[in-house]
Amino acid sequence: MTTKKFLLAESDLPTHWYNIAADLKNPPAPPLHPGTHEPIGPEALAPLFPMELIKQEVSQERFIAIPDEVREIYRIWRPSPLIRATLLEKALDTPAHIYYKYEGVSPSGSHKPNTSVPQAYYNKQEGVKRIATETGAGQWGSSLAFACNMFGIESKVYMVRISYEQKPYRRSMMEIWKGSVVPSPSEETESGRKVRAADPDSTGSLGIAISEAVEDAAMREDTKYSLGSVLNHVLLHQTVIGQEAMQQMEMAGEYPDVVVGCAGGGSNASGLMFPFLKENLDGRRKTRFLAVEPASCPSLTKGEYRYDFGDTVGLTPLMKMYTLGHNFVPPGIHAGGLRYHAMAPLLCQLYSEGYIEAVAYPQNPCFEAAVLFARTEGIIAAPETSHAIRAAIDEALAAREAGQQRVILFNLSGHGMLDLQAYDDYLGGRLIDDHYPEERVRAAMAELPTIS
Amino acid sequence: MTTKKFLLAESDLPTHWYNIAADLKNPPAPPLHPGTHEPIGPEALAPLFPMELIKQEVSQERFIAIPDEVREIYRIWRPSPLIRATLLEKALDTPAHIYYKYEGVSPSGSHKPNTSVPQAYYNKQEGVKRIATETGAGQWGSSLAFACNMFGIESKVYMVRISYEQKPYRRSMMEIWKGSVVPSPSEETESGRKVRAADPDSTGSLGIAISEAVEDAAMREDTKYSLGSVLNHVLLHQTVIGQEAMQQMEMAGEYPDVVVGCAGGGSNASGLMFPFLKENLDGRRKTRFLAVEPASCPSLTKGEYRYDFGDTVGLTPLMKMYTLGHNFVPPGIHAGGLRYHAMAPLLCQLYSEGYIEAVAYPQNPCFEAAVLFARTEGIIAAPETSHAIRAAIDEALAAREAGQQRVILFNLSGHGMLDLQAYDDYLGGRLIDDHYPEERVRAAMAELPTIS
Numbered sequence: 001m002t003t004k005k006f007l008l009a010e011s012d013l014p015t016h017w018y019n020i021a022a023d024l025k026n027p028p029a030p031p032l033h034p035g036t037h038e039p040i041g042p043e044a045l046a047p048l049f050p051m052e053l054i055k056q057e058v059s060q061e062r063f064i065a066i067p068d069e070v071r072e073i074y075r076i077w078r079p080s081p082l083i084r085a086t087l088l089e090k091a092l093d094t095p096a097h098i099y100y101k102y103e104g105v106s107p108s109g110s111h112k113p114n115t116s117v118p119q120a121y122y123n124k125q126e127g128v129k130r131i132a133t134e135t136g137a138g139q140w141g142s143s144l145a146f147a148c149n150m151f152g153i154e155s156k157v158y159m160v161r162i163s164y165e166q167k168p169y170r171r172s173m174m175e176i177w178k179g180s181v182v183p184s185p186s187e188e189t190e191s192g193r194k195v196r197a198a199d200p201d202s203t204g205s206l207g208i209a210i211s212e213a214v215e216d217a218a219m220r221e222d223t224k225y226s227l228g229s230v231l232n233h234v235l236l237h238q239t240v241i242g243q244e245a246m247q248q249m250e251m252a253g254e255y256p257d258v259v260v261g262c263a264g265g266g267s268n269a270s271g272l273m274f275p276f277l278k279e280n281l282d283g284r285r286k287t288r289f290l291a292v293e294p295a296s297c298p299s300l301t302k303g304e305y306r307y308d309f310g311d312t313v314g315l316t317p318l319m320k321m322y323t324l325g326h327n328f329v330p331p332g333i334h335a336g337g338l339r340y341h342a343m344a345p346l347l348c349q350l351y352s353e354g355y356i357e358a359v360a361y362p363q364n365p366c367f368e369a370a371v372l373f374a375r376t377e378g379i380i381a382a383p384e385t386s387h388a389i390r391a392a393i394d395e396a397l398a399a400r401e402a403g404q405q406r407v408i409l410f411n412l413s414g415h416g417m418l419d420l421q422a423y424d425d426y427l428g429g430r431l432i433d434d435h436y437p438e439e440r441v442r443a444a445m446a447e448l449p450t451i452s
Numbered sequence: 453m454t455t456k457k458f459l460l461a462e463s464d465l466p467t468h469w470y471n472i473a474a475d476l477k478n479p480p481a482p483p484l485h486p487g488t489h490e491p492i493g494p495e496a497l498a499p500l501f502p503m504e505l506i507k508q509e510v511s512q513e514r515f516i517a518i519p520d521e522v523r524e525i526y527r528i529w530r531p532s533p534l535i536r537a538t539l540l541e542k543a544l545d546t547p548a549h550i551y552y553k554y555e556g557v558s559p560s561g562s563h564k565p566n567t568s569v570p571q572a573y574y575n576k577q578e579g580v581k582r583i584a585t586e587t588g589a590g591q592w593g594s595s596l597a598f599a600c601n602m603f604g605i606e607s608k609v610y611m612v613r614i615s616y617e618q619k620p621y622r623r624s625m626m627e628i629w630k631g632s633v634v635p636s637p638s639e640e641t642e643s644g645r646k647v648r649a650a651d652p653d654s655t656g657s658l659g660i661a662i663s664e665a666v667e668d669a670a671m672r673e674d675t676k677y678s679l680g681s682v683l684n685h686v687l688l689h690q691t692v693i694g695q696e697a698m699q700q701m702e703m704a705g706e707y708p709d710v711v712v713g714c715a716g717g718g719s720n721a722s723g724l725m726f727p728f729l730k731e732n733l734d735g736r737r738k739t740r741f742l743a744v745e746p747a748s749c750p751s752l753t754k755g756e757y758r759y760d761f762g763d764t765v766g767l768t769p770l771m772k773m774y775t776l777g778h779n780f781v782p783p784g785i786h787a788g789g790l791r792y793h794a795m796a797p798l799l800c801q802l803y804s805e806g807y808i809e810a811v812a813y814p815q816n817p818c819f820e821a822a823v824l825f826a827r828t829e830g831i832i833a834a835p836e837t838s839h840a841i842r843a844a845i846d847e848a849l850a851a852r853e854a855g856q857q858r859v860i861l862f863n864l865s866g867h868g869m870l871d872l873q874a875y876d877d878y879l880g881g882r883l884i885d886d887h888y889p890e891e892r893v894r895a896a897m898a899e900l901p902t903i904s
Contacts, residue, residue, distance in 0.1 A: 001520075001527070004462060004527045007459045007461070068453075071453075072453060073830075075453070075457065076539075076830045087528075107826075146830065149827055150830075168873075169872040172875050172876045172879075175875075176826050176832060371628060375601055377528065378525075378558075378559030378602075417870060418869060420625060423624050424627070
């Protein structure tokens with residue numbers, strides 16, 4: 001039998017995160033002050049983040065040590081397995097070899113704890129008692145609650161009201177980990193009260209929830225804010241994924257020709273890609289990298305590369321990103337974690353420089369791929385992850401077409417145990433694909449800030 | 453840091469199942485015909501099971517080879533990890549070492565596919581086109597659907613109606629794996645129609661669902677029946693768990709003083725225990741074995757050891773078991789997988805001979821333990837599994853009390869991602885413990901069959 005699983009020993013757990021900023025050919029565009037549009041320094045972020053994370057955000061060091069206390073928690077689920085999809089290959093009758101890195105083994109079921117744990121740790125180190133954050137469907141909120149619980153920090157999660165009501169189970173997870181969860185818009189912040197005054201029936205949005213969490217953190221001395229994707233330090237923490245995968249591909253005696261990840265804010269894709277991408281930056285390899293986004297929120301494939309706000313209200317610094325406009329509201333697809341108007345600045349820069357490709361898919365072909373995956377490899381993937389599976393399968397089919405050996409590696413970023421309704425809707429023929437929403441994007445882009 | 457995870461290589465996957473029947477001091481009591489009360493031969497089971505499984509049911513061979521095709525599927529999630537609960541030990545401030553074998557990594561999230569896969573395989577080998585089974589909350593049904601899908605067999609699952617309506621997500625899993633699921637009582641069988649005629653609003657029961665599945669299999673030439681616990685061949689297949697755990701404990705340089713498993717039908721507990729128990733039967737060890745049952749369905753701790761039917765209606769052969777009476781209907785606890793009126797005959801015999809101990813807990817202390825476990829070790833366990841966690845914690849606390857080193861190993865038989873409502877109910881103070889239901893048990897026992 002072909003070897004299927006590549007498991008590392010605990011002692012192979014990476015000791016450092018890899019900071020791709022040290023290897024970029026061009027300096028990253030600096031974040032700008034939302035009011036003055038002038039570049040900001042680290043101190044501007046101090047009300048929201050602990051100093052150590054701000055340092056990581058702007059660091060030029062290539063490797064940053066992972067604290068022992070973080071590795072102690074990582075060991076609960078890391079190193080995560082790398083698995084060769086032998087049964088899927090057979091079903092596709094492809095000469096390609098398909099590997100996936102499985103991040104669904106974490107306590108909350110996705111890659112998110114790779115960053116929530118160090119974030120909680122650095123906050124704890126600097127005496128922070130409480131962290132506020134936002135969550136849509138709850139993947140990030142549950143991961144942050146888990147991490148805060150491990151370090152004895154209070155967590156406060158503003159959860160988009162429609163998800164709070166329709167998806168009670170990720171809220172239950174947060175509460176198991178002592179998280180305090182409130183539906184957003186809430187009565188607890190000025191931002192929330194304003195929205196509710198204008199629309200008492202508001203079902204909320206990620207943008208509103210961000211405003212509430214940021215306000216909460218800014219107003220309270222004991223509280224900081226935490227973000228689950230997009231920022232440099234978040235991508236940094238996720239590089240444990242790619243570093244492990246490099247060791248495991250070596251065990252398999254292969255090197256990927258193409259590395260695939262689904263991309264909403266960009267953290268799971270970057271986490272897998274960056275350690276491999278270093279080899280391209282160093283000129284040693286020509287690996288392809290493929291970011292997969294939903295057709296209904298196509299920031300890379302249809303967005304503009306320019307400065308925009310990270311949130312809807314415009315409270316955050318301006319960052320240079322591929323963006324659909326901060327007012328863009330994507331359709332309510334099941335892959336809630338991919339519904340972000342922009343994309344991580346680091347990933348965007350590498351995309352603009354040609355190191356990364358991007359592709360966008362509607363929902364139905366992604367679920368079709370995920371169902372085939374579940375019926376061959378057994379794992380029921382998260383709706384977000386289904387995008388990576390679709391692209392990996394299409395790469396494998398292209399290899400068959402070309403009669404070409406091809407080594408494909410993708411990130412199976414999370415399981416779908418809490419997303420079975422989405423599969424039900426797909427199998428029941430109830431998934432309607434809102435294709436690329438041209439008009440919404442044009443309208444949102446028209447409101448982009450003018451940077452002189 | 454203490455080593456936390458003990459991962460086997462794929463090549464360490466057991467090649468044989470261990471059949472404890474070969475090592476019993478006394479011959480197992482034979483199954484009896486439900487009508488004549490005479491011992492039955494293998495041929496009596498032929499309408500329901502493929503011949504190879506019937507052979508395993510009565511085999512005296514010590515080791516039975518696992519077919520390559522089964523190992524190919526096992527490799528999706530096996531070998532499963534053995535983890536030392538270092539963070540739980542710290543929280544309990546105990547000198548005990550606590551290890552758990554984690555079976556929640558399987559596609560359906562529990563130990564059940566260890567037997568559904570070989571059952572589907574042997575059916576396939578003998579040309580069976582379709583398998584019928586019953587399921588309560590859906591753990592067994594989803595595991596069987598998964599296995600049938602892998603071998604291209606149709607699966608038909610009679611799912612207790614109240615669960616079908618209240619817990620749609622395990623139904624979704626079954627449908628992802630092409631299972632055909634119908635709420636029971638259904639209109640598709642004589643048994644189902646009878647029940648519905650008498651009570652059109654019947655919410656169903658496991659007993660009724662078994663009758664429907666057995667009738668379905670008996671009536672159709674192309675269909676066999678499949679059971680997820682209790683029978684000898686099911687326990688046999690589950691011994692992959694204990695065999696892997698023995699190798700992993702050796703890696704850890706320890707041997708368990710006590711091995712713990714939750715017990716409903718008895719298959720996950722037996723699967724972990726039997727390979728270790730062999731050492732006791734051989735006189736080489738004096739390991740303790742602890743089966744943990746719910747106080748509301750205490751077959752071992754309060755039942756009678758005598759012949760009883762496996763199902764409610766009385767269609768199955770009579771088996772010698774600790775039983776609360778086949779008419780006993782346990783209260784509707786969240787640990788649906790432990791709501792069985794009796795217990796696997798092999799486990800019962802070993803209990804009666806003093807090799808295995810038993811203890812029973814109400815729900816609340818089990819969830820208390822499971823929440824502590826989730827807050828330390830990160831994993832949210834199934835309600836069934838919470839019983840094993842409670843007992844393991846009590847063993848660790850007893851060790852602390854006694855100032856004694858003690859090595860505890862328990863089976864973390866499944867995750868709780870589809871049981872978060874139960875945690876919600878516990879954390880919200882809404883779990884009412886129906887303590888040991890004396891009167892119900894007395895009433896059910898009064899109707900036990902009289903064996904001359």
